[in-house]
Amino acid sequence: MKSVFQLKQIQYKDILQVEHMDIPLHRITCIVGESGSGKTTLLKMLNALISPTQGEIYFQEERIQDMDSVQLRRKVIMLGQNPVVFPSTIRDNFHAALGFSERALLPDQKLEEYLRMVHLNKSLDQTVESLSGGERQRLALARVFALDPEVLLLDEPSSALDEETExxxxxxxxxxxxxxxxxxxxxxxxxxxxxIYGENIIKISKGRYVREEGQ
Incomplete structure (x- = not known):
């Protein structure tokens, strides 16, 4: 199976150590482990938000350290636990994200489609200030969909949501x-x-890559 990421002899300070890891292309990979085990650290290294202390990471066989980080992040987009939203309308949030990524603006009909995908029944003219924390998180996810990334990195994407919405x-x-x-x-x-959803499961324990399970 083709890999989208390969990690070789990775170490990040005393937080994370990975001798070798392959993450498959076009699959759903879930990273699990106890709190503080290094899961978010691993995720941040995959789009160069942080760099390993030593070792190499490859994205589609190209060394991340040799790539333009801005261009990489347009292909590999991360949605964190507390995503930033702009204090304006929902439409303006979409347009700002598209503009930052140098993508063409999308018609309202397409933006409304992305809102439906995340179960956010709101008008594009509604202000972000009127949204709850969970609704803001759903807007941020819809915004990621609109950016059409090759890879989505999600760090606890539903942490502000109730179980049913999660x-x-x-x-x-x-x-x-x-x-x-x-x-x-x-x-x-x-x-x-x-x-349920992981086609590939990576387990990290105490800063070390323990095992990988594929379904």
């Missing part, structure tokens, strides 16, 4: 990935979510 968001993310042939790499606290 499952919905995860399902829609998986559906999006499968429909558009994307790669998803997701840190999750839930072993159940990893077992």
């Amino acid at each position: 499952i919905f968001i995860i399902e829609e993310t998986v559906n999006y990935a499968k429909k558009f042939n994307k790669t998803v790499i997701m840190v999750t606290h839930s072993k159940l979510i990893a077992e």
